[in-house]
Amino acid sequence: MSRRQLLNAPEDVVPEALEGLALTHPDLVTYEPGAALVLRRAFTPGKVGLVSGGGSGHEPLHAGFVGVGMLDVAVAGAVFASPNALQVHAGTTAADQGAGVLQVVKNYTGDVLNFRIAAEIAADEGLEVASVLVDDDLATAGSKVGRRGTAAVLAVEKVCGAAAEAGADLATLAALGRRVVGSSRSMALALAAGTHPGDAGPAFTLPDDLVELGVGIHGERGTGRVPFAPADELVDRLVAPLVEDLALDGSVPVVAIVNGLGGTGPLQLSVVARRVHHHLRACGVGVARSLVGSYVTSLDMEGVSVTLVRADDELLRLWDAPVRTPALTW
Incomplete structure (x- = not known):
């Protein structure tokens, strides 16, 4: 069924x-x-x-x-x-x-x-x-x-x-x-997989003490499993490798996108966003713009991705330009 x-x-x-x-x-x-x-x-x-x-x-x-x-x-x-x-x-x-x-x-x-x-x-x-x-x-x-x-x-x-x-x-x-x-890199994790329409259960199962790290948006398993931990510790696992790979040294700010994967509510996403800001500040990296919400999902997957984009003046000007779509408007 x-x-x-x-x-x-x-x-x-x-x-x-x-x-x-x-x-x-x-x-x-x-x-x-x-x-x-x-x-x-x-x-x-x-x-x-x-x-x-x-x-x-x-x-x-x-x-x-x-x-x-x-x-x-x-x-x-x-x-x-x-x-x-x-x-x-x-x-x-x-x-x-x-x-x-x-x-x-x-x-x-x-x-x-x-x-x-x-x-x-x-x-x-x-x-x-x-x-x-x-x-x-x-x-x-x-x-x-x-x-x-x-x-x-x-x-x-x-x-x-x-x-x-x-x-x-x-x-x-x-x-x-x-x-x-x-200029962009992303990392994601999942607490639970999404369920394809008509399927009996999720794409994969996780024990309560583990988190899927490096998960994809098509229900793919991650690149490894790590112990479940408080939000700050899990978010650090996402942000630290992004800072390293983008060689963020504080010379340029970033656009930070905290993206829900479908089954994660706004309250939890704001907790994630808080830690993203604190982590980047501790690295000396400024956050020029932030976006928090569910924009690129994986059905009803319980999880989150963090995307950082190195931001120069031209990119910020274009980011701030008016937009009017069903899902994004300013």
Whole structure:
């Protein structure tokens, strides 16, 4: 018997959720069910289009970030499954407003392959396409395919979206997105795995005295298990390697993103954010901007990720630029 969840049928959860998003935010987005696209309600002629996407189950990523100052189109696959190349091609052409299209792609094999195929098809049709590959997950730095793409994708979409809104060209946006990726690292941990719609139980189980460290956003196990401990000790396990890998020495501040993985409430996320600030302050690292909430989730996983982004003046200016999407607005 499957675990009780608020759904009608597992196979309908993605289209019904996307329809619900569009009905909730009709002033911001529309939903095209044929290719499972969420599109910006009002496109800007002559602006570089931004398209991203991937498997569902990470909401509000990516559909929740469609709107003014971020994405023009999001392409949704099934839960934890990449959209196919034809879907991505449809999203890429829909995003085109005459100045080319930037694809923001998380580093997972299916996403990389299908976005690449879609870009090649679009190029054959005369559309200029560039890609930014997001690979920020420090836990998988030594894997065969390199670091996974996780919550730094939010920073890429926000910064590049702001620059596109200001009229930056495709080459400038691609270089900017790659610079944000190179300046970003993330680490995550889980107290409990998420449950795939229709499944009887979570993707993996943990004893009460252990925590999964280095967990991914597709229900993957982490790179190791560590003893359960007070929040401050667990957060230090996430932040310390990020500071080291980014060579943070206090010369530049950071944008700090504390991201819930789906089943962690705001009260706990604020406890995590507190320790992130204290840890960075003790290292002499300033926090120029913070964002705390559930933005890149893994269904109902009980866990948290921390992303740090080295922040220069240009990045902060673009981070502060107005944005209006279903999930992020200022």
